[in-house]
Amino acid sequence: MGRYAVTEEDPTPRLAVLGAGVMGVSITTLALGQGVPVVLIETDPAKRADAPARIERELRTAQLMGVRSERPRAELVTGRSPADCADADVVIEAITEEAGLKTAALTEVSQVVGADTALVTNTSSIPVDELAAKLPRPDALLGVHFMNPSYLIGTVEVIRGSRTSPAAVDSVGRLLTALGRRGVFVGDGPGFVTSRVLHRMINDAARVVQEGRASAEDVDTLMRDCLGHRTGPLRTADLIGIDNLVDSLRVLHERTGDEGCRPCGLLLEKVAAGEHGRKSGKGFYTYTGVVS
Template identity: 90%
Template sequence: MTEEHPTPRLAVLGAGVMGVGITTLALGQGVPVVLVETDPAKRADAPARVERELRTAQLMGVRSGAPRAELVTAARPADCAGADVVIEAITEDAGLKAAALTEVSEAVGEDTALVTNTSSIPVDELAAKLPRPEDLLGVHFMNPSYLIRTVEVIRGSRTSARAVDSVTRLLTALGRRGVLVGDGPGFVTSRVLHRMINDAARIVQEGRASAEDVDTLMQDCLGHRTGPLRTADLIGIDNLVDSLRVLHERTGDEGCRPCELLLQKVRDGEHGRKSGQGFYTYTGVVS
């Protein structure tokens, strides 16, 4: 960045899969991060997880030539003070997200843009709970965010131009292309993809094809890059079920009601790549 356009100051709320991935992306692009995690064990483990992801990004050739930026871990949303943009990346629960964003909003200035990384909850629904609803917009980073260069940007009905400009500057610094879409449950990608994954899992549940066969057909016949069930493992099957429940509740679409196979995998702790077992088995995975 230049003196006229300084490097944005970024805070990320939540050290789960997405929070660590977004942090990895930012550090690799030379953007420093304050990573806020209230759980002491997850907070202590976060730097090592970020280092592993940075090494993976380096091996895949997707890190920029910028020097690796500084990571600071913190315990409270109030530690986001001073950030230009705060990205919330906690669990897909509207009440928890609204509470966390409200706490952040009370700690930062009016010039700080607030971003929710929700995959399914409407931005306006969350904004309505905030003291300054105009500060909030959605940016749906895909996983792994350091590999996928396009993101959904969701502008709510009350989102200010100032917040959009701040996030646009951040995405430029991160080397990401934002596609602006309208607000609503699931936006574009989750509304289409998550129902497709649910249908794919239902086919396996019914015994009509294996997960490998479903993915092979979707890859080779329809051009899906990884196949829907490998994608489910990458998203996290527990996260996927949470998102499907949100979509079902807010749209009434029965196709979004999580199928029994997905629910059983969550009950069994088979959450996908992060747990080492989902529709496929993964080795050398540390959740």
């Protein structure tokens, strides 16, 4: 993706984020730390009230890791309705991995934002064209798959649908420049590149543990130290959120028919037990003091 100068004539894009879950908070943390103001929309009152504290913790973590920009921290505004993001240049949807919920939220946003506002879905697996087909402005939508934590990972997957307009691509390009992120364009389709490859691998890794052939620690050690995976697939599953991973695997299985994407029993058991990974305090590993 090309680089776009942020100037007085072409100022920092105004960003709105839909959803204060793991990815909504992560993307908001990245933006605020890079000096990009955010309107964060969350309909759940408890999540909305807790979001600023969660973001503060993530901003401190980013600073301790030395990945925060030297720009002054930008302003965060929280709201309860898509109407609160009417002035945004770009709206990023980061809600549950369910096509009906995503299209409903994006449709509601389309009715209140300007005609030039770009709409972005952070879906990890649902094809952009599938979502765009249900929207009043299909040309405004493209996918930007941010990884978690967004403030640490400097590259994002960008998916342009068959009807995505050049103007929407340009708006998102300016945003990614302001966020200090590199976008890599890939073709549309279930799971795109990263989820299509990674999520099946995580599923297979969980099956190995389920079959009793290795512990989660041993699987991750081998994948990390022998094959160069940064954290190991099962620690990555905890970071993604095992519930989110299962949702994504179901999308992939339904849309590709690939049996390797059917969520394995161990993943389903962990979701049923509330062991969702880092955000719940327990997944394949146990976490203390980091629950978001």
